[in-house]
Amino acid sequence: VTIVGVIWFGGHQVGDGDVEVGTLVAFMSYLMQILMGIVMASFMTIMIPRAAVCAERISEVLATAPAIVSAPGAVTAFPVPGRVEMRDVTFVYEGADARVLAEVSFTVVPGSTTAIVGSTASGKSTVVRLLARLLEASSGQVLVGGVDVREADPEALWAQLGLVPQQPFLFAGTVASNLRLGREEATDDELWKALEVAQAKDFVSAMDGGLEATIAQGGTNVSGGQRQRLAIARALVRRPSILIFDDSFSALDVSTDARLREAMGPATAGITKIVVAQRVSTITGADQILVLDDGHLVGSGTHESLLATCPVYREIVTSQLGAKATA
Ligand SMILES: Nc1ncnc2c1ncn2[C@@H]1O[C@H](COP(=O)(O)OP(=O)(O)OP(=O)(O)O)[C@@H](O)[C@H]1O
Ligand SMILES: [Mg+2]
Known part of the structure; x- marks a missing residue:
């Protein structure tokens, strides 16, 4: 809609001789960059909460303490191997x-x-x-x-x-x-x-x-x-x-x-x-x-x-x- 609007109004101005065609094209390409930035920003607002939830789950796994741990003074030598x-x-x-x-x-x-x-x-x-x-x-x-x-x-x-x-x-x-x-x-x-x-x-x-x-x-x-x-x-x-x-x-x-x-x-x-x-x-x-x-x-x-x-x-x-x- 923005682009159609710019072309509509800009087209008339170009027709009246107030604005050069080159200025209009330059204006549109700047506008596109700004619009892309807005799209990216809105994308980020969706992704950030998702990533935060994922990070929380991953850190839960990483932070889990094993239930079976080596006690101090644990035996490492087995007197009767195989028994x-x-x-x-x-x-x-x-x-x-x-x-x-x-x-x-x-x-x-x-x-x-x-x-x-x-x-x-x-x-x-x-x-x-x-x-x-x-x-x-x-x-x-x-x-x-x-x-x-x-x-x-x-x-x-x-x-x-x-x-x-x-x-x-x-x-x-x-x-x-x-x-x-x-x-x-x-x-x-x-x-x-x-x-x-x-x-x-x-x-x-x-x-x-x-x-x-x-x-x-x-x-x-x-x-x-x-x-x-x-x-x-x-x-x-x-x-x-x-x-x-x-x-x-x-x-x-x-x-x-x-x-x-x-x-x-x-x-x-x-x-x-x-x-x-x-x-x-x-x-x-x-x-x-x-x-x-x-x-x-x-x-x-x-x-x-x-x-x-x-x-x-x-x-x-x-x-x-x-x-x-x-x-
Ligand atoms: N993680 C668990 N939590 C609760 N009960 C369990 C669990 N694992 C097995 N059981 C129960 O323990 C019993 C014995 O299970 P087990 O796996 O030792 O049987 P199995 O003899 O190996 O059987 P299969 O021949 O089917 O492998 C079963 O009644 C089962 O329901
Ligand atoms: Mg079994």
């Missing part, structure tokens, strides 16, 4: 009234393989989170490497553990940058070796760029099974004294699962392994099987002894392998 123990652990989630774990006790000796089975919501992932001190027991004691996790320095504790969570997360970056979150100074050879054991070598070499192939935030550009295998490789790169797999083989087909377990044997010799699994075939070879039922530890032992003594375990095996497997 895991729970003593009468009871756990209630904050704000919930039901006990998720009730007086669970077990011991895992260094270098052995322990499987945890149980129906959905029986508390398997909770056990895993307690071991890694992502949660703290409401009562009882959790010991890793012979040290109560509450007395251990969190960084030193996590250095002992290679954890593959139930929903593994990959960060935006490359395959290599994700694997090196396990151990920063790992060489390319070590990365390839871990990928080979995790049965991920084939698809990573087929990806554009191999180790340098891009991974989207959250790993959304690889399949669920591929994401699981990359997370397994990341835990292996770490070379921890204890490996924990929380249902990490669920998205793998049976033959990949079998090949992975075969490769894992020699590659992880001497490392304590704790495996949460749904598939009975994955766990029959374990040194010790823990059966959880609604937060209670209802059985522990080998596959054969549990078949003989634990009805819950027998039910799980029968439901998957048929009645003749338990006969």
Whole structure:
């Protein structure tokens, strides 16, 4: 409207010979600059409150103090690397009234393989989170490497553990940058070796760029099974004294699962392994099987002894392998 007005009045004045055409054009270009300035200023008045809210939210995240901190005099040396123990652990989630774990006790000796089975919501992932001190027991004691996790320095504790969570997360970056979150100074050879054991070598070499192939935030550009295998490789790169797999083989087909377990044997010799699994075939070879039922530890032992003594375990095996497997 301003420009139309200027041209209208200016045009008449030019017609009357009062004003030169050049003056009118110059006047219009100055006017445009001023109008642009006004547009920008009004834009700013919209953006500033938005930015202020964003800045507030970001600073809230940055200012959050971690709930789990290293106490003064925290233990950084673990006398029995690879040993895991729970003593009468009871756990209630904050704000919930039901006990998720009730007086669970077990011991895992260094270098052995322990499987945890149980129906959905029986508390398997909770056990895993307690071991890694992502949660703290409401009562009882959790010991890793012979040290109560509450007395251990969190960084030193996590250095002992290679954890593959139930929903593994990959960060935006490359395959290599994700694997090196396990151990920063790992060489390319070590990365390839871990990928080979995790049965991920084939698809990573087929990806554009191999180790340098891009991974989207959250790993959304690889399949669920591929994401699981990359997370397994990341835990292996770490070379921890204890490996924990929380249902990490669920998205793998049976033959990949079998090949992975075969490769894992020699590659992880001497490392304590704790495996949460749904598939009975994955766990029959374990040194010790823990059966959880609604937060209670209802059985522990080998596959054969549990078949003989634990009805819950027998039910799980029968439901998957048929009645003749338990006969
Ligand atoms: N963050 C949480 N807050 C409150 N309750 C929770 C939380 N996480 C889990 N629970 C509850 O704890 C119980 C055990 O959950 P958990 O994740 O340990 O089960 P799970 O055995 O790992 O099951 P799944 O086989 O489905 O992975 C469930 O009843 C669940 O509702
Ligand atoms: Mg779980």
